[in-house]
Amino acid sequence: xxVSIIGGGSWGLALxxxxxxxxxxxxxxxxxxxxxxxxxxxxxxxQLDEYIPENIKATTNIEEIVNFSDTxxxxxxxxxxxxxxxxxxxxxKTKKLFINAAKGIEPETFLRVSEIFNEMxxxxxxxxxxxxxxxSHAEExxxxxxxxxxxxxxxxxxxxFVQSLFHNEDYxxxxxxxxxxxxxxxxxxxxxxxxxxxxxxxxxxxxxxxxALITRGLVEMExxxxxxxxxxxxxMGLTGIGDLVVTCTSVHxxxxxAGFKIGHGKDLEETLNSMTMVVEGIRTCEAAYKYAQQHDLxxxxxxxxxxxxxxxxxxxxxxxxxxxxxxxxx
Ligand SMILES: NC(=O)c1ccc[n+]([C@@H]2O[C@H](COP(=O)([O-])OP(=O)(O)OC[C@H]3O[C@@H](n4cnc5c(N)ncnc54)[C@H](O)[C@@H]3O)[C@@H](O)[C@H]2O)c1
Numbered sequence: 001x002x003v004s005i006i007g008g009g010s011w012g013l014a015l016x017x018x019x020x021x022x023x024x025x026x027x028x029x030x031x032x033x034x035x036x037x038x039x040x041x042x043x044x045x046x047q048l049d050e051y052i053p054e055n056i057k058a059t060t061n062i063e064e065i066v067n068f069s070d071t072x073x074x075x076x077x078x079x080x081x082x083x084x085x086x087x088x089x090x091x092x093k094t095k096k097l098f099i100n101a102a103k104g105i106e107p108e109t110f111l112r113v114s115e116i117f118n119e120m121x122x123x124x125x126x127x128x129x130x131x132x133x134x135x136s137h138a139e140e141x142x143x144x145x146x147x148x149x150x151x152x153x154x155x156x157x158x159x160x161f162v163q164s165l166f167h168n169e170d171y172x173x174x175x176x177x178x179x180x181x182x183x184x185x186x187x188x189x190x191x192x193x194x195x196x197x198x199x200x201x202x203x204x205x206x207x208x209x210x211x212a213l214i215t216r217g218l219v220e221m222e223x224x225x226x227x228x229x230x231x232x233x234x235x236m237g238l239t240g241i242g243d244l245v246v247t248c249t250s251v252h253x254x255x256x257x258a259g260f261k262i263g264h265g266k267d268l269e270e271t272l273n274s275m276t277m278v279v280e281g282i283r284t285c286e287a288a289y290k291y292a293q294q295h296d297l298x299x300x301x302x303x304x305x306x307x308x309x310x311x312x313x314x315x316x317x318x319x320x321x322x323x324x325x326x327x328x329x330x
Pocket of ligand 1: 006007008009010011012029030031032035047075076077078080083084101102103104136137138139276277278280
């Protein structure tokens with residue numbers, strides 16, 4: 001079947017390869033003409049410097065991408081999501097199934113991605129919404145390396161449809177889940193702890209501190225899940241602990257890389273200027289910190305990372321502030 005992909009960056013093209021390997025026809029839309037040209041002329045994913053199957057085509061024509069399929073997969077950074085939805089919605093004439101693979105929470109509204117879709121898309125064009133998430137770095141998926149993710153939707157049928165669309169017995173296993181909230185929160189929040197993990201590695205700390213970070217990070221994520229009304233059992237799944245572990249331990253994670261640079265003494269602006277790809281954890285950290293303040297949630301790690309990122313707190317002082325908190329029972 002036909003599938004439209006909005007966003008021809010590293011993750012959009014890695015997923016386009018999975019779909020193409022599964023026998024689907026894929027058209028990719030990107031706002032950047034150079035990226036579209038490289039896909040059409042060289043079959044190249046610029047961000048990863050990797051080739052993709054020749055049958056994957058790309059366009060800068062938004063009307064063409066909307067008309068190409070009734071299944072629209074969004075893979076743009078959450079910062080530009082509203083722009084992309086706005087462009088797409090102008091051309092909607094029939095109901096579409098929306099799939100999202102981006103990971104973040106909006107700092108101004110605290111909305112999850114599905115809530116942004118619900119707010120912006122007229123229900124007469126919204127067939128359903130599915131989140132595709134889990135421990136998955138584009139660098140590995142595009143090479144066909146074994147990866148396992150989850151398709152989460154409040155509508156079981158939609159989740160199962162997306163599961164069958166992406167599932168590939170050779171390298172891409174897809175579970176289905178009904179906990180959309182948990183999947184969206186897990187995918188977004190883990191990026192904050194990836195920044196923290198990079199930061200402590202940049203400071204020369206070791207595996208003990210990383211394991212502590214992942215464990216106590218899970219506790220902070222659980223508080224969030226409860227506050228948002230998500231199923232905390234999802235923390236034990238691919239979109240929870242699965243994604244948290246991969247992003248806190250892998251050099252492929254941009255959030256980890258950004259944290260590492262900050263740990264080495266670079267400030268936030270310098271760090272972002274040196275990175276070509278999106279670092280979602282920064283906006284999510286802002287959202288999580290503000291949400292915690294408003295809802296009286298005690299999230300010391302998130303608060304410490306927020307202070308390092310937004311108030312230029314010395315990471316050593318941030319670490320000291322965590323270690324010197326009043327001792328308590330686990
Ligand atoms: N890279 C990964 O391994 C990975 C894995 C899982 C999830 N994600 C998530 O996927 C999202 C995208 O990440 P990425 O790594 O592909 O980013 P990227 O920076 O590699 O690519 C983003 C692409 O979006 C395009 N774009 C920007 N604005 C647009 C618009 N208005 N309309 C259409 N295209 C637009 C850019 O030109 C770029 O090609 C992020 O939320 C990220 O957290 C990434």
